[in-house]
Amino acid sequence: MAAKISYDEVEVGTELPAQTFPVTRATLVQYAGASGDFNPIHWNEKFAVEVGLPDVIAHGMFTMAEAIRVVTDWTGDPAAVVEYGVRFTKPVVVPNDDKGAAVEVSAKVAAKLDDRRVRVDITAMSAGQKVLGMSRAVVELA
Amino acid sequence: MALDQSFVGRTYPPTPAYEVGRExxxxxxxAIGDANPAYTDTEAAKALGHPDVIAPPTFVFAITFKAAGAVIEDPQLGLDYSRVVHGDxxxxxxxxxxxxxxLSVTSTIEAVKSLAGNDIVDIRGEVHDASGEHVVTAWTKLVSRAPEGA
Incomplete structure (x- = not known):
């Protein structure tokens, strides 16, 4: 494990560089194939509407995968992440157009723990709504 | 339908090994658009101290969720999978x-609850490598939504 950020350099409130991740229908088809999650709510509009959703929605695990990138891009070594948890609060709705949707992710150091570890709280928004709740990672820094 | 509380603590047999391929x-x-070289370039992974390329943090979910299928599809538990959403x-x-x-996964039912007509199941998946060393634990909360009008 070789995080490029030093524990001594960060404080409670230190903000990680925010990022925005685009999501189109093509993204979801690719993620379905790579993850093996072929639930039709992630690619079939007719099916999604029939089960009460507004439209096709992104895989929760896709959103979870994007949100932690703000942390792994910050540390350089993804192995710095020793714990990561989220609550799926709202779906990311992905319309069938050129733009699709966007997941905006920001994060900040919320606590300094023992053993050169910090707790990072992550915020993920799409279309003005918080899509992940209780989204936290424990990260071991250099 | 309320789920059977006696399932709390039940552990399912370890799954056959899943071999993690670099491709x-x-x-x-x-698929997640992540260009971190630790995932694709062996030399870059080694420079970080890893013996080979590593997987993104959430990659293992595909393996643990498949293992959780033993719980989800257990007819004795009686979870209505058509109404299940991923909670946490x-x-x-x-x-x-x-x-x-x-990697082999051992799934355990940690909790079974009914809240406002929703059935909630917490599953813990312990992932071990071929030498029996612990790699990661995954906790998955599944919520089976109450049928309309129930």
Whole structure:
């Protein structure tokens, strides 16, 4: 494990560089194939509407995968992440157009723990709504 | 339908080993648009101290969720999977998953609850490598929504 950020350099409130991740229908088809999650709510509009959703929605695990990138891009070594948890609060709705949707992710150091570890709280928004709740990672820094 | 509380603590047999392929890791990293070289370039992974390319943090979910199928499809538990949504997900890592790993998952039902007509099941998946060392634990909360009008 070789995080490029030093524990001594960060404080409670230190903000990680925010990022925005685009999501189109093509993204979801690719993620379905790579993850093996072929639930039709992630690619079939007719099916999604029939089960009460507004439209096709992104895989929760896709959103979870994007949100932690703000942390792994910050540390350089993804192995710095020793714990990561989220609550799926709202779906990311992905319309069938050129733009699709966007997941905006920001994060900040919320606590300094023992053993050169910090707790990072992550915020993920799409279309003005918080899509992940209780989204936290424990990260071991250099 | 309220689920049977006696299932709390039930552990299912370890799954047959899943072999982690480097091209599967690459495919996953590309699908999430993540160009971190630790996922695709062995030399870059080694420079960080890893013996081979590693997988993104959430990669292992595909393996633990498949293992959780034993719980979800257990007819005695009686979960209505057509109404299931993913509530929470958490991982705790001893080390990252890497190419060449042969991973086995042992699933345990940690909690079974009924809240406002929703059935809630918490499943813990312990992931071990071929030498029996712990790699990661995944906690998955599944919520089976109450049928309309119930």
């Amino acid at each position: 599967k890791i690459r495919e996953f990293a590309e 997900q958490k991982f705790a890592y001893t080390r990252p998953v890497r190419a060449g790993d042969r």
